[in-house]
Amino acid sequence: MGKDLQTIAVGVIGAGGMGGRHARNLQARVSGAQVVAIMDADAARAQHVADACGSAQIYSDAHQLIQAEQVQAVLIASPDRTHAGFVLECLRQNKPVLCEKPLAANAADAEKIMQAEIQGGRKLVQVGFMRHYDPQHVGVKQAIERGAIGRPVLFKGWHRNIIGSPDESSADIVTGAAIHDLDSVRWLLGQEIEEVYVRGINTVPAFTPEVWDMQIIQLTMRGHCLATIEVYVNAQYGYEVGVEIVGTEGTAQTGLTAPTLVRNKRTITQPIEEDWLERFDPAYLAELQSWINSLQQSGQPNGPDAWDGYTSLVAAEACIESIRSGQPQAVKQVERPSFYPHLSS
Ligand code: ISE
Numbered sequence: 001m002g003k004d005l006q007t008i009a010v011g012v013i014g015a016g017g018m019g020g021r022h023a024r025n026l027q028a029r030v031s032g033a034q035v036v037a038i039m040d041a042d043a044a045r046a047q048h049v050a051d052a053c054g055s056a057q058i059y060s061d062a063h064q065l066i067q068a069e070q071v072q073a074v075l076i077a078s079p080d081r082t083h084a085g086f087v088l089e090c091l092r093q094n095k096p097v098l099c100e101k102p103l104a105a106n107a108a109d110a111e112k113i114m115q116a117e118i119q120g121g122r123k124l125v126q127v128g129f130m131r132h133y134d135p136q137h138v139g140v141k142q143a144i145e146r147g148a149i150g151r152p153v154l155f156k157g158w159h160r161n162i163i164g165s166p167d168e169s170s171a172d173i174v175t176g177a178a179i180h181d182l183d184s185v186r187w188l189l190g191q192e193i194e195e196v197y198v199r200g201i202n203t204v205p206a207f208t209p210e211v212w213d214m215q216i217i218q219l220t221m222r223g224h225c226l227a228t229i230e231v232y233v234n235a236q237y238g239y240e241v242g243v244e245i246v247g248t249e250g251t252a253q254t255g256l257t258a259p260t261l262v263r264n265k266r267t268i269t270q271p272i273e274e275d276w277l278e279r280f281d282p283a284y285l286a287e288l289q290s291w292i293n294s295l296q297q298s299g300q301p302n303g304p305d306a307w308d309g310y311t312s313l314v315a316a317e318a319c320i321e322s323i324r325s326g327q328p329q330a331v332k333q334v335e336r337p338s339f340y341p342h343l344s345s
Pocket of ligand 1: 176177178
């Protein structure tokens with residue numbers, strides 16, 4: 001009989017679409033976890049999620065939730081601007097934390113998180129880059145690692161939402177959407193980003209005047225590899241995220257995801273997901289189960305870390321500067337502290 005592992009009592013900050021999904025997954029679909037606390041600025045929304053999680057206690061203050069003795073680990077899915085403050089409080093309380101992307105509102109705050117984590121001497125921070133748990137992306141990573149395509153020379157990523165938000169700027173699209181792709185290119189290639197150059201257009205002027213809702217990011221990597229990322233937040237037809245890595249001996253690519261093809265009237269149809277919650281449902285579940293398993297076994301997370309969160313923000317800020325200047329922008333990040341192992345596998 002295996003050792004009885006302790007159930008991890010989790011507090012969730014943010015009960016919106018993502019936080020609510022994480023809370024329900026933790027409570028009902030992840031073994032070894034129990035949601036004991038929920039906080040949201042909207043008390044009714046917090047109550048709705050707490051009701052779905054059995055006996056979870058409602059908090060009106062996130063810091064009180066983090067400090068609560070009953071809370072052993074924290075999941076942050078609140079607005080981006082709040083992430084750094086809550087993560088730093090988790091570090092002060094010596095509690096492991098899974099923070100949805102982006103880790104902070106800017107690279108400087110993410111660097112402060114790294115400094116605080118290093119000072120505490122224990123890795124406690126994981127960032128919600130769930131593509132690291134997507135079977136399709138993992139398959140591409142494994143193909144590269146076993147040498148199936150030779151040396152990678154080109155990364156091509158595409159990231160399409162059905163419709164964006166009318167109040168998000170070109171910069172918001174970078175930090176809210178493209179940040180996943182900026183992490184993916186580093187993770188899949190095992191290389192840091194050297195330079196970015198962003199071009200874009202507005203495809204729906206009546207909806208989002210002057211905003212680049214179609215962005216093409218060209219990147220040069222520090223390992224002599226090129227990359228292009230397409231981010232299109234008003235694609236209309238469906239939600240699709242994919243990568244193709246071209247190597248010196250072949251390519252590796254994520255495929256279409258729907259499990260069913262329907263043929264009739266000389267036509268094949270295959271459904272496309274509506275949003276990230278649907279497309280990455282298996283990945284979110286695997287991310288949480290891996291996080292809980294790691295906390296049970298070592299008390300520390302084992303996924304994308306604060307360095308990954310920091311470097312994706314440095315690259316995002318370089319993209320935003322390239323949008324402003326119309327010029328290529330070097331990605332200048334601090335030297336990787338030895339506290340953070342080489343690029344996460
Ligand atoms: C959203 O916040 C996410 O994180 C999704 O993964 C991404 O595809 C979407 O563009 C973002 O708005």
